[in-house]
Each structure stands twice: as C-alpha cells, then as structure tokens.
Amino acid sequence: MSKAPPEIISLYTQDSSALTLKWLGKPLKPKEDYRLVRGRGTFVDDIQLPRMAYMAFLRSPYSHARIKRIDVSRAKSMPGVLLVWTGDDIKRRMRPLPQATPPPARNAIDYPLAVDKVRFQGEPVAMVVAESRYIAEDAVNQIDVDYEPLPAVVDAERALEPGAPLVHEEVGTNLIAHVHYKWGDVDYYFQHADLVVEAKFHYHRFTGAPLETNAVVADYDERADVMTIYCNNQAPMEWLPQLSAGLNMPYPKLRVVTRDIGGGFGTKLINYVYMILAALASKELKRPVKYMETRTENLQAAAHNAERTCTVSAAVRKDGTVLALRMRCVDDDGAYSRHEPAGMTVWAQVSTGMYKIRALENDYYAVFTNKCPSTSIRGFSRAPHLFMIERIMDRIARRLGMDPAEIRMKNLVGPEEMPYMTPSGGIYDSGNWPEGLRRALEAADYWGWRKRQEELRRQGRIIGVGVVVGSDSAGPNMAQVKMYNPGLPYTGGTEGALVQMTPDGKVRVILGSSPQGMGHETTAAQVVADVLDVSYDDIYVQTGFDSFSSVYTMHSGTYGSRFAPIGLSAVYLAAARLKEKLAKIAAYLLKCPEGDVVIENGAARCAKDPQRSMELRRIARIAYGNVNELPPGMEPGLYSLAIFRPPFQNPDENRRANLALTYSYNVHVVVVEIDPETGMPKILSYTALEDSGRIVNPLIVDGQVHGAIAHGVAEALYEKYHYDENGNLLNPTFVDYLVPTALEIPDMKVIHMETPSPFTPTGAKGMGEGGGTAVQAVISAVEDALAPLGGELGESHADPETILRILKGAARGKSEV
Amino acid sequence: MSQELRHIRVKVNGQWYEADVEPRMLLVDLLRDVLGFTGVHIGCDTGHCGACTVIMDGRSVKSCMVLAVQADGSEIMTVEGLEKDGQLHPLQEAFWENHALQCGYCTPGQLMSAYFLLSRNPNPSEEEIRKAIEGNLCRCTGYVNIVKAIKAAALKMSSSKAG
Numbered sequence: 012m013s014k015a016p017p018e019i020i021s022l023y024t025q026d027s028s029a030l031t032l033k034w035l036g037k038p039l040k041p042k043e044d045y046r047l048v049r050g051r052g053t054f055v056d057d058i059q060l061p062r063m064a065y066m067a068f069l070r071s072p073y074s075h076a077r078i079k080r081i082d083v084s085r086a087k088s089m090p091g092v093l094l095v096w097t098g099d100d101i102k103r104r105m106r107p108l109p110q111a112t113p114p115p116a117r118n119a120i121d122y123p124l125a126v127d128k129v130r131f132q133g134e135p136v137a138m139v140v141a142e143s144r145y146i147a148e149d150a151v152n153q154i155d156v157d158y159e160p161l162p163a164v165v166d167a168e169r170a171l172e173p174g175a176p177l178v179h180e181e182v183g184t185n186l187i188a189h190v191h192y193k194w195g196d197v198d199y200y201f202q203h204a205d206l207v208v209e210a211k212f213h214y215h216r217f218t219g220a221p222l223e224t225n226a227v228v229a230d231y232d233e234r235a236d237v238m239t240i241y242c243n244n245q246a247p248m249e250w251l252p253q254l255s256a257g258l259n260m261p262y263p264k265l266r267v268v269t270r271d272i273g274g275g276f277g278t279k280l281i282n283y284v285y286m287i288l289a290a291l292a293s294k295e296l297k298r299p300v301k302y303m304e305t306r307t308e309n310l311q312a313a314a315h316n317a318e319r320t321c322t323v324s325a326a327v328r329k330d331g332t333v334l335a336l337r338m339r340c341v342d343d344d345g346a347y348s349r350h351e352p353a354g355m356t357v358w359a360q361v362s363t364g365m366y367k368i369r370a371l372e373n374d375y376y377a378v379f380t381n382k383c384p385s386t387s388i389r390g391f392s393r394a395p396h397l398f399m400i401e402r403i404m405d406r407i408a409r410r411l412g413m414d415p416a417e418i419r420m421k422n423l424v425g426p427e428e429m430p431y432m433t434p435s436g437g438i439y440d441s442g443n444w445p446e447g448l449r450r451a452l453e454a455a456d457y458w459g460w461r462k463r464q465e466e467l468r469r470q471g472r473i474i475g476v477g478v479v480v481g482s483d484s485a486g487p488n489m490a491q492v493k494m495y496n497p498g499l500p501y502t503g504g505t506e507g508a509l510v511q512m513t514p515d516g517k518v519r520v521i522l523g524s525s526p527q528g529m530g531h532e533t534t535a536a537q538v539v540a541d542v543l544d545v546s547y548d549d550i551y552v553q554t555g556f557d558s559f560s561s562v563y564t565m566h567s568g569t570y571g572s573r574f575a576p577i578g579l580s581a582v583y584l585a586a587a588r589l590k591e592k593l594a595k596i597a598a599y600l601l602k603c604p605e606g607d608v609v610i611e612n613g614a615a616r617c618a619k620d621p622q623r624s625m626e627l628r629r630i631a632r633i634a635y636g637n638v639n640e641l642p643p644g645m646e647p648g649l650y651s652l653a654i655f656r657p658p659f660q661n662p663d664e665n666r667r668a669n670l671a672l673t674y675s676y677n678v679h680v681v682v683v684e685i686d687p688e689t690g691m692p693k694i695l696s697y698t699a700l701e702d703s704g705r706i707v708n709p710l711i712v713d714g715q716v717h718g719a720i721a722h723g724v725a726e727a728l729y730e731k732y733h734y735d736e737n738g739n740l741l742n743p744t745f746v747d748y749l750v751p752t753a754l755e756i757p758d759m760k761v762i763h764m765e766t767p768s769p770f771t772p773t774g775a776k777g778m779g780e781g782g783g784t785a786v787q788a789v790i791s792a793v794e795d796a797l798a799p800l801g802g803e804l805g806e807s808h809a810d811p812e813t814i815l816r817i818l819k820g821a822a823r824g825k826s827e828v
Numbered sequence: 829m830s831q832e833l834r835h836i837r838v839k840v841n842g843q844w845y846e847a848d849v850e851p852r853m854l855l856v857d858l859l860r861d862v863l864g865f866t867g868v869h870i871g872c873d874t875g876h877c878g879a880c881t882v883i884m885d886g887r888s889v890k891s892c893m894v895l896a897v898q899a900d901g902s903e904i905m906t907v908e909g910l911e912k913d914g915q916l917h918p919l920q921e922a923f924w925e926n927h928a929l930q931c932g933y934c935t936p937g938q939l940m941s942a943y944f945l946l947s948r949n950p951n952p953s954e955e956e957i958r959k960a961i962e963g964n965l966c967r968c969t970g971y972v973n974i975v976k977a978i979k980a981a982a983l984k985m986s987s988s989k990a991g
C-alpha cells in the first residue's frame with residue numbers, strides 16, 4: 012500500500028557489521044561438486060548395510076475403491092519374503108497421521124498404507140519386505156486384492172457440489188478448508204473503477220520429478236534402542252509429529268539423516284510415509300530395511316502440485332492503474348492433507364504481486380479429490396497466484412490497447428516505496444523493480460522484437476512476445492497456516508547452524524538444512540570465510556542433516572527458498588559470535604584493548620601495533636588444550652551455535668502479516684514462434700533478469716535461475732498430468748510424462764541486479780524457485796502470438812492441441828477461449 | 829522367482845570381476861549392488877533418464893537396459909573410471925568449473941555420454957552436444973552449464989593434444 016512504517020523497518024533490519032566482503036560474491040568452485048563429478052556422492056540408495064532387506068509396495072489400480080479382502084498367503088510363503096503387511100497391520104502399530112486441517116476435515120483418517128479404502132490411484136495397499144529387491148517385487152505380484160470400485164471425484168469444483176462422492180466419509184464433505192480474505196476497501200475500488208476485467212484461469216497439475224526418487228533406509232539398533240532413518244526428505248524435522256505418530260519413540264532415540272539428495276523441488280516433503288513404514292518394518296525384523304521408489308511410483312503417487320482454478324476480476328482505471336482484485340480460488344489438493352492445504356495461505360506472501368494494487372479479496376477453498384496428494388512443488392502457491400495476476404495484467408493491457416510492458420511499468424512498486432507494505436501486511440524488503448524491468452527489456456531487445464513481430468506477422472508467421480515480473484518470496488513465516496487453522500501451534504521461520512573452530516584452526520560447520528543440490532556447503536563456507544576472513548579451503552561443512560549432530564528447529568530444512576535468508580543468517584550469526592570470542596581471547600593474549608583487535612587473513616592482530624599478532628590456529632590450540640592461558644573465567648572451546656529468528660508475527664484478526672523474509676525480483680522476456688502445422692511453440696529468445704539481493708556465489712545463483720526457467724518452460728509446454736474421469740492417471744512414466752531434454756530447453760540469457768536485503772545480515776535473498784515466472788512468461792508469449800487470431804489461453808499449460816484448436820478456430824473465422 | 833545363477837566375468841574400469849548372478853539381474857544392479865560402483869545411478873524404470881549410462885565395449889549404454897549376463901566378457905567404464913592417478917578427467921574438471929551440476933544425480937550419466945561423444949567427435953558443435961546428451965535428463969541445471977562444460981572440455985582436450 013505504501014512504505015512500511017519506520018518501527019517495522021527497524022525491527023526487521025539486521026546488523027551486518029561482521030562481514031568483510033572478501034569472500035561473498037566470488038564464483039568459488041562449489042565444494043559439493045568435487046565428490047559429485049567423481050560419482051562419490053552418498054545418495055540413499057548407495058547405502059548398503061549388513062543384513063539389509065528391501066521393501067516394495069502393492070499399489071491400488073483404482074482411484075477410489077473399497078478394499079473387500081486382501082490375500083497375502085501366497086506372497087508370505089515365498090522363499091526370501093520376510094514380512095507382508097496390509098493396512099490392518101499398520102493400524103495396529105501406529106496412530107493415524109496427525110492432521111493439520113481444521114474440523115471437519117481433521118476427521119480424515121490417514122495411514123501410510125490404505126485402510127479399508129483406497130483414495131487415489133497408486134496408493135500403497137500392501138507392503139513386502141524381502142531378502143532382495145527382486146524377491147520383494149515378485150512377492151508383491153502374488154498378493155490378491157478384491158476391490159469394490161467406487162465413483163471417483165476428480166474435478167475440484169464438482170467435489171464441492173452436493174451429492175459428490177466423498178473422499179473421506181468421516182469428514183462428511185470434500186471441503187478441506189475455506190478462508191475468506193479481504194484486505195482494503197475492495198468494494199469502493201470496484202465502484203469507482205473505469206472498467207472491470209474478468210477471467211478464469213486454471214493452474215495445471217504437474218510435479219518436480221527430481222532425478223532421484225524417494226528413498227529410505229531404516230536401521231533399528233536394538234542394543235541402543237535407536238532408530239536411524241537415512242532419507243531424502245527435504246525437511247525431516249518438520250515431520251517429527253508424524254514420525255512420532257508412527258514410531259512412538261522419544262526424539263533423542265530417533266536419528267534422521269540426509270546426505271546427498273538428488274533433487275527435490277518440493278516432492279520430497281511428504282515421503283515421511285515411507286520413512287515410517289520402513290522404520291516399523293526394521294523394528295519388527297531387527298534388520299535394516301531399504302526402499303527405493305521406482306520412477307513410475309514416483310510420478311504416479313509421490314506428490315503433485317495442487318491444481319488451482321481462480322476467477323479473477325480487476326478494478327482498473329482507464330490509464331491502466333490496477334486498483335483492486337477480487338478472486339475466488341479452489342485448490343485441488345488430492346486425496347490426503349499431508350502437506351496441503353498450506354497452499355491456500357502461502358500465496359498471500361505475494362498477495363498483490365509486484366504491484367501497488369490497493370485492495371484484494373479472495374474467497375478461497377481447498378478440496379479433497381481422488382488424485383495423488385499434493386505438496387509444495389517449486390514455486391509453491393506463489394507461482395500459481397502470480398500466474399493469475401500476470402495473466403490478468405495481460406488481459407487488461409489488451410483491453411486498454413496498452414503494451415504489456417507498459418502496464419507493468421505503470422503499476423510496479425517503486426524503489427522510493429521500499430520497504431513496501433502490501434495490503435495484506437507483507438513487507439517487500441528492497442529493489443528497484445521498474446529499473447529491473449527497463450534493463451530486462453533492453454537486454455532482450457524487447458522493442459526491437461515488437462517491430463520484428465509486426466513484420467513477421469505480415470509474412471504469416473505466428474510470433475509472440477511475453478514479458479512478466481515475479482518474485483521468489485522466501486524464508487516463509489509458518490504462521491501463515493494459522494489462516495486456515497488458527498489452532499495450529501506452528502509459527503515463525505527459523506534455522507540453526509553450528510560453527511566450530513577446531514584445535515587446528517580449521518573450521519567445521521553444521522547446518523540445519525537438507526539441501527538437494529543448492530550448494531549450501533559452498534555458500535555457508537563463503538559466509539564463514541567472509542566473517543572470519545579465513546580461507547574457503549579451510550572450511551569443512553558437514554554434508555546433509557543429522558538430527559544427532561545438527562542444530563535444528565522444527566522449521567529446519569530446505570524448502571521455500573529459505574536457506575539464503577534464514578539458513579545463511581544463522582551461519583552469519585554463529586560465525587560472528589565465534590569471531591567475537593576469538594577477538595576476546597586475542598585481546599587478552601596480545602595485551603591489546605578488545606576494540607583494537609582485528610581479525611584478518613587467518614590471524615588476529617592489534618590495530619595499534621601490527622607487530623602484536625597471532626595466528627588463529629594458535630588461539631584455537633589454546634582454547635582447547637592450553638587452557639590455562641585463556642582469559643580467567645572464560646569457557647574453553649570455540650563452539651558457536653546460533654538459531655536465526657526473523658521478527659515474524661502471527662496474522663492479525665484480518666489475516667494481515669508479513670509471511671516471508673525476503674522478496675527477490677525477476678523479469679522474464681520470452682519470444683516464441685508457433686508452428687502452424689503442429690501447434691508447437693518454439694522459444695526463439697529467452698532473457699531473465701534476477702535480483703536476489705547480495706549474490707553469495709554467482710555460479711550457484713545462475714544455476715538456480717537456469718533450473719527454474721527449465722522447470723517453468725517444461726510446465727508451460729511439456730509437463731502436464733492427465734487424469735481421466737475415473738481418476739486414472741494416464742501418463743505416469745517418463746514415456747508419457749514429458750520431461751524436456753537438452754534439445755527442448757532453450758539457451759537463455761541471465762542478467763542481474765544486486766540490491767541487498769536490509770533484512771538479512773548477509774544481504775542475500777532467497778531465490779531459485781523462480782516464482783513460476785517462466786511459466787507466466789511462456790504462456791504470456793504464446794497468448795500474445797495467438798491474440799490477433801482471437802485466441803486466449805485459460806491454462807498454465809499450452810499444449811499443441813489447444814493451440815491448434817485456436818488456429819483452426821481462427822481459420823474458420825471465429826475465436827475460441 | 830529365483831532362477832539358476834550364471835557365472836560371469838566383466839572388466840570394470842580396468843579390472844576383472846567375477847560374479848554369480850540371476851539371469852534377470854540388470855547390469856546396473858550388478859555394477860551398483862554387487863561390485864559397488866554406486867556412481868552409476870538409477871533414475872527411472874523405462875530407459876529414459878540416462879542416469880545409469882556407462883561405456884560398454886566402447887559404446888555408451890544405459891546399464892538399466894542391459895542384463896548383467898549380456899555383459900559377460902565385456903569391458904565397462906563407469907564414472908569412477910574417469911579419474912586417472914587422482915587427476916580429474918578434463919570433463920570432470922570442466923563440470924566442476926562451470927558448475928554443470930546441482931544435485932549431481934544425473935552427472936555420472938552426463939559425463940559418460942559426453943565422454944562417448946568426445947571419443948567420436950573431439951570438436952562437437954552445440955547442436956551435436958545437445959543431441960549427444962538428449963538421452964540424459966537433468967532436472968536441476970536446465971542443461972545450460974552442462975553444454976558449456978562439454979564445450980570447454982572439448983576445447984581443452986583438443987588444445988592439449990595439439991600442444
């Protein structure tokens with residue numbers, strides 16, 4: 012709405028005085044890459060333990076059916092089979108998974124193996140543990156199940172109609188939650204608008220498809236009564252309540268470990284169901300149990316994004332000023348609430364997008380359907396929301412005869428308004444967004460393309476140019492979930508780090524995060540090197556997460572682009588505290604006033620008398636071994652632990668709150684050409700501008716931008732799940748779920764702005780999800796190409812059939828939507 | 829159903845190994861689970877992802893599409909065989925320098941496909957590089973830095989040969 016009040020700005024502003032800026036911003040070769048280019052990563056499936064057994068699942072061929080009878084006798088009697096369990100066996104061993112939903116949805120009963128009924132195709136119905144993967148899979152094929160198929164509900168809006176089949180009878184409705192958001196005087200702006208532009212959009216269903224599927228090794232140590240779970244979960248500590256329902260063990264007996272993770276993109280948040288099952292089996296058999304999901308299982312049943320359908324109307328002035336939005340949205344969350352319906356609140360991080368929109372109303376529903384459960388796939392909830400906003404901006408521009416770049420320029424939040432407070436209480440931290448747009452347009456030769464587009468159109472070619480803006484709002488305030496269930500005891504957004512200078516003067520760093528390729532070892536080492544001014548090569552960051560050694564909170568993990576704003580802030584704090592302790596010891600040993608001690612180049616020296624200096628490793632040796640030399644009363648050792656806590660607050664009674672710590676900015680400009688024969692768009696030019704605050708390592712930032720663009724292009728043009736009306740998923744393999752290859756992903760030009768965030772000590776902002784900007788940009792370009800033919804796209808996926816329909820419609824002289 | 833075991837010999841990264849395997853065992857499982865070459869990854873069940881790519885008798889193959897018994901008597905090279913005397917192969921160097929990976933799961937397969945390409949075509953064009961790794965999916969990098977790294981390695985290898 013306007014610049015944030017000064018007291019809020021000072022509350023959020025962070026001290027960054029320990030930075031030396033010697034190591035931040037350098038393209039240092041990533042630490043992780045050395046082992047990975049040698050094939051020496053440790054992924055879950057690489058773990059081999061003595062006497063390890065293997066788990067496999069029988070999955071439901073139906074999307075909705077009653078389980079009448081399961082006969083496991085043949086499977087059980089096969090040589091090498093150790094255990095066969097069905098839902099009833101699981102029900103006896105654990106409590107149902109806790110539900111974050113409000114009543115009545117909270118009555119849904121969710122077990123990791125189906126009990127009585129299956130609710131989506133691919134849901135596990137029985138499990139086998141055997142001496143080998145091959146035997147386990149053979150035995151699965153020997154299990155007989157009698158199903159009574161039930162009518163399925165696959166359309167979210169129909170799921171809300173009376174008489175629709177119920178996914179969970181205990182709930183009595185398919186509604187998971189309903190929230191009515193209203194910020195600002197929406198009615199006033201609609202009354203005073205020059206025009207109202209309306210549209211309905213669908214954000215389609217896809218997934219992250221990390222190259223490594225879900226995997227787990229559970230190893231119960233009977234002697235110590237400790238359960239170790241090696242997993243590739245992105246945020247294992249977030250699921251402690253779930254693990255506790257399954258395993259009923261005190262947390263100090265539960266060791267959860269991640270090492271290298273082969274990509275996640277949000278899909279690996281809800282694999283806790285496998286962690287629980289493998290752990291229960293390991294406890295039963297007193298042997299390690301491994302599960303490695305197959306690709307087909309992964310695509311069919313691991314985790315999709317929630318589909319979203321919104322009607323959007325915008326109150327607009329003739330000059331293109333967008334005053335207010337009114338929306339009604341429905342999220343299709345699939346069969347279980349294992350992570351969702353968080354998405355029905357998370358979008359509010361970027362409620363009014365990048366614009367000075369004054370008021371917003373959103374009538375929001377989340378529903379169960381007989382489809383795969385959903386989670387937070389890259390760009391989670393904000394990407395679909397920004398999609399709605401960016402699409403309506405294009406429609407408004409077209410109605411007013413404005414250029415899409417112009418209407419954006421007109422409405423963007425200006426640099427003088429930063430930090431900017433949105434009508435929903437969000438605080439956009441920094442950036443010069445209009446300037447970013449200008450630079451991106453220039454780098455992409457936008458106006459040149461507009462001219463060429465006209466010329467080429469005259470030659471009959473179908474060319475479109477898309478320009479969109481977006482944000483990776485990052486470092487979430489988990490209190491957002493209170494907007495759908497005020498009773499949830501889950502708020503804030505924190506992360507831990509431990510920085511230890513070991514007695515040899517090297518530095519060991521342990522993080523609370525579970526990265527999947529985001530280079531945390533590298534960027535954490537750069538921050539530590541920068542604060543302590545020691546060599547990057549002397550910093551050793553532990554790979555992955557280990558609940559027996561990592562410093563964690565229940566927010567710990569790698570999701571929501573949270574490492575740069577929150578994880579690295581914890582690293583900074585821990586390193587800064589360590590630096591203070593080093594300075595104290597040095598002051599005493601060098602007989603130098605504490606304020607005069609300078610820590611530089613691996614040594615401490617006295618500013619007044621540079622002769623008086625001492626290498627840090629000597630101080631380290633003293634701190635651990637030669638302890639009588641330490642200042643009297645000082646605690647020995649050089650351990651420094653920090654947990655970073657942004658000053659987040661709970662949403663107020665009007666659901667106003669700042670829901671993320673940093674807001675990076677991106678502008679994508681895309682040119683496409685459509686093949687009139689096949690309807691397939693081809694990308695002719697792709698330019699992205701990214702401002703994610705201070706860049707810690709440009710190699711990593713660029714890599715994230717590339718990856719986000721690749722995912723966005725894939726979602727817009729190639730990847731889309733197709734369910735039929737009975738809830739059968741028609742494309743659950745890499746044969747028909749089209750993950751693009753190097754031939755489909757275009758070359759891309761990436762440029763940067765670097766506006767540090769005042770709200771993080773390093774100035775870095777979270778990034779890497781791309782805010783879905785690439786999806787928006789490609790769809791915008793395709794629609795721009797089709798616009799003169801009267802065609803509009805109602806979806807986030809532009810498949811050739813739809814495009815051909817539009818082209819044919821135009822040829823027949825009528826337009827289609 | 830377990831079947832009779834077959835005795836096979838394979839040479840992997842310069843060393844002969846013998847094993848008794850079920851006739852249905854996949855080469856990728858032999859390499860990973862029996863012989864311990866865990867750099868060979870598994871990313872799919874349809875032969876589409878290329879994470880399992882190795883060089884077998886001079887050709888790049890997807891080791892999930894080959895039975896272990898079919899590899900009897902063959903010479904195989906995995907990612908673990910690229911390094912010589914603790915020195916990274918120029919391709920590995922280039923992947924590291926250009927950050928041609930993020931999670932690293934596709935990387936061994938990409939490297940082996942690139943190795944095969946450069947063994948046939950020391951100066952590939954961008955188009956040829958993209959074509960050569962078409963069978964190797966990467967979900968992290970958008971292929972940008974992979975293509976860049978392969979170009980860089982080709983340049984370095986041909987100039988070091990010329991010099």
Ligand code: FES
Pocket residue numbers: 869870871872873874875876877878879880881890891892893
């Ligand atoms: S594992 Fe995917 S091609 Fe072999």
Ligand code: FES
Pocket residue numbers: 222273274528928929930931932933934935965966967968969
């Ligand atoms: S680096 Fe992750 S799949 Fe390629």
